[in-house]
Amino acid sequence: MRVITLTTDFGATDWFVGTMKGVILGINTQVQIVDVTHEISPGDTRGGAFALAASYNFFPRKTIHVVVVDPGVGSQRGAIAVQTANYFFVGPDNGVLSFALSREKIKAVRQITNEHLILQPVSNTFHGRDLFAPVAAHLSKGWPIQKAGPATKGFVKIDWPEPRRRWRSIVGEIVYIDRFGNAITNIDPEALFAPTESPCEVLVKHNRLCQLGSFYQAVSARKPIAVLGSSGFLEIAVNGGSAAKKLDLKIGDAVTLQRKSLQNPSSS
């Protein structure tokens, strides 16, 4: 059975996700449909892009990832289907696929225009149901991606906030806050582990010092700690609590990883 994942901003209150699944199962019942999340903030393409990038490569090869965070639905924004070395991606061409695609070897990018693949009449407000779900279902049955529509060279990209590297420090920022209140930064393991020849320290908001550790309970209860999180990025946490609440952290807040000045203890 092939796997189709769904990442949307549809929430759980309405029937939107359910009808997408109904459309998929009407085309292919021998499929595993997995919800990644439907709680992306309405219209937050950056949040959707991050959730996809953090999860897509834990799925089996040939999984079809559908992402519908689509404030421009019905407008002239494009719709694309992308094949990479390992996966398929389907969604609006508004950048929501771009964080994941930047890590993948791209084989084909197709505009979705084939009217025989999609639900008729197509609504102007719900392409998740009428367009992306049927395309994903057909791909899961082995239809070649070329049937989706004509090849296209590029696709819309959302800028990833690269951390700034300095001599003794890396200045990044918080890019996501999870349900536990852990604040995920854009500082990646390479940045994190390069300066291991000397001990590091982490500064968050108002230059508050945050101990580096390898798991949440490495500090005592209610104390902050910086760990290498499961998404592969440096993460600010509080043992048994919410770092976002305790440290009043928000997306965009700066986080600095810097080497300790062991050689010169008098430096501040």
Next chain:
Amino acid sequence: MRVITLTTDFGATDWFVGTMKGVILGINTQVQIVDVTHEISPGDTRGGAFALAASYNFFPRKTIHVVVVDPGVGSQRGAIAVQTANYFFVGPDNGVLSFALSREKIKAVRQITNEHLILQPVSNTFHGRDLFAPVAAHLSKGWPIQKAGPATKGFVKIDWPEPRRRWRSIVGEIVYIDRFGNAITNIDPEALFAPTESPCEVLVKHNRLCQLGSFYQAVSARKPIAVLGSSGFLEIAVNGGSAAKKLDLKIGDAVTLQRKSLQNPSSS
């Protein structure tokens, strides 16, 4: 694999939906179980009826739709299984199935009384698990609906608020507000498109004018627009925002679709 859908007011916090699925899979593991929504307001049979009606016909033929919004569980209210030309429906006989059934060609309506089909002992507080789940699972294995219990003629219906049609206008109301704050009305496409020979305009609360358009971004950001929504009804939206919040809309608020008076520009 047959499909069983679940629409309930059980929420996601407790184990209620999970146990319904456990009971179904104990009877038939070769089934696709799809959540339509579990966030119907507790006891809101009208909300459940609307969610079912908006979603059921996007599922493949022979899908079994289970709806459990059941404030009278354990009382003398009936429990029914219904076969239509295309689908099966299972739930309490309190009207929650009635919006969907009013659009379907009904083949059989059966009271659920067969004790061999249901979990023993039946609790008096959770028929979703003990009664509706096992009946749906047996139907998914091909058991004839006649085994559920004796035929019954009628079933409880919830009144659908029909819009009032006047000479130059249609007066409807808001029947549902979705997660994006879009306000879905009871004004259907026939009403919407009949007066296309002359341009239309939409009035909501306090006679605020709302432009008609075909997709959300047809107006500039944060502006209201009335579109034909994906449920098949006229829908009041705000581009990139919540119409419910911005226009202070509530279920029951009047919405008027009226022809513009092109012939007599001096009329108000």
Next chain:
Amino acid sequence: MRVITLTTDFGATDWFVGTMKGVILGINTQVQIVDVTHEISPGDTRGGAFALAASYNFFPRKTIHVVVVDPGVGSQRGAIAVQTANYFFVGPDNGVLSFALSREKIKAVRQITNEHLILQPVSNTFHGRDLFAPVAAHLSKGWPIQKAGPATKGFVKIDWPEPRRRWRSIVGEIVYIDRFGNAITNIDPEALFAPTESPCEVLVKHNRLCQLGSFYQAVSARKPIAVLGSSGFLEIAVNGGSAAKKLDLKIGDAVTLQRKSLQNPSSS
């Protein structure tokens, strides 16, 4: 198809549950994955233990129950896989499995140490994805539990608050409040039905009398009632409302079931 259930405190906002499913499906696509709940309060091992105990035995035999409420992830706390007469259980050794295990006939308890069974490199913050999901997936393919790691005698247990039995009464407490505001107690059917030779009454907070009944609508609208709930425990409810709100109930509040003093009507 085998069934794997997931009970966690991961919530629905992030991609954590989705990636667990991706890992499972990468090992075995022929499996039914069922969410019990992901809304256990962060780190609330007692709440997770109760949700599992209330639901696990409604699933088919050989179901693999995975529970990840794991505030000590990455620390020295153990990870276990347990086989009982009917089920498998996988999770951290912090007591979250213990309410369910106390009702089961245990066949084998194994520490999870086999590095070939688990995702490499194992993160220190997400064993749900890297350790428990793959172990469950391998068990669903028929791998013997002995492959998980060495046998271990005991496992961590959370104390269940036993109700105190007196001559004419049983004093229990509220152990869970569900989405409807129903307050589930620790008073079980045996306690409930033993004194049926004489009528009973139920006292909650501030000695407020609560009528015993067999279903919610056995009292008039908005009135409190005590029923035998679907989890098998005495439950305080309000017909058509929230008992927790109306009676201001909290987990830990005392609930007393006592025999009515029929023989001596003058006693208070």
